[in-house]
Amino acid sequence: MISFSALGCTQINGAEQNAATPIATAQPDLAISGNSTPNTDSPNTDSPNTANANTASPSADPELSTAIFAGGCFWCMEQPFDQLPGVVSTTSGYTGGTVENPTYAEVSGGSTGHVEAMEVRYDPQQVSYEKLLTTFWHNIDPLDNRGQFCDQGSQYRSAIFYDTAEQQALAEASKNEIAEQLDQPIATDILPAARFYDAEDYHQDYYQTHAVRYKVYRFGCGRDQRLSDLWGAEAPSH
Template identity: 65%
Template sequence: MKPSKFTTALAGLLLGFTLSATAAGPAANDKTTAEATFAGGCFWCMVHPFDQLPGVISVTSGYTGGHTKNPTYPEVSAGGTGHVEAVQIVYDPERVHYEKLLDVFWHNVDPLDGDGQFCDRGSTYRSEIFYHGDEQKRLAELSKAAIEKQLKHTVVTEIRPAVTFYAAEDYHQDYYKKNPLRYKFYRFSCGRDQRLEELWGKN
């Protein structure tokens, strides 16, 4: 059957809308997720605090901040790569704000320790905030100033622009779920929870 003039005109109109949308690129509100990157010592221990937050979509353990491409765990642990153990968070900013992520970050690190975190010593385990964009940088700096005022000490946690993040090996991902007993023993034996309670209280 030969298409009517109306059908032909409608098809042309729809094609025009499609081409216009393609040329303009995706709509601004298509971006429904955001990323946050934090280093706070052993990445095993930084996953669970964020993983349980409503609005957090995923938490990946990995390495960032250094110069070695595609680093392995033995390479990072040995030093010389410049990388730190870190977590990269994908979240829905409509459900959880970056300020909340910052709050969770601070209360799970010792921001006064510049030589590592808890029993893990060395630059691989330093605490850092890697910001994605100017707004995250602004909020991170404000939160750091507030923490310094609260603790009445200089906070040594660095704030740096985010760079390439390399996911760690599979056996490191969701370690607290895969090995709950070992995870709990490690946290306790490392003195992590004891120091966090000393800094921030039981809550």
């Protein structure tokens, strides 16, 4: 019997679970498929995350723009943006906190002030910021003020981090539209972009590199059911 609470982004019994170790088997009735090849490279999550620091500034390519979104566990936020034509790259990471070079264990503990976030580099000639906002909203629960889905705590709160005045205006307008659509207060924050730190390598493209673990976690977290309840026909399909 798989314990779903032990599979996700959260800590278990005060100690970080080994997120880089794939599940060896899954229950057949879950009908899960994916890459179940064992990963023998266990990361040292207690080491300082010094190799992954960068800033939330636009890409060096002047043709590209940067957007940053926090939607709970970052494992679940890469795929929706990766699927959009015009998105060049997505990077899981941490932002909005006070500690330099935070590690996954530190952020998961909730003491650094960071949120798990997604940095999206995109070509604005191919995909608009408005489209990114729509994708973001339809992949989160904007009514949850304690976290997202089964991941609760300030490190999983939802937020939009704007890099320009235009992004801020568009984000605020979209938040107002969502509030009107759902007819409830929206818990998602809209904040100025802060320094962004890339998460450890084993978190990147997690939905591809640990497909079985990812699918079991996502199913057990109830994410897709809640999104369907919120958004109906607009809910994403994965």
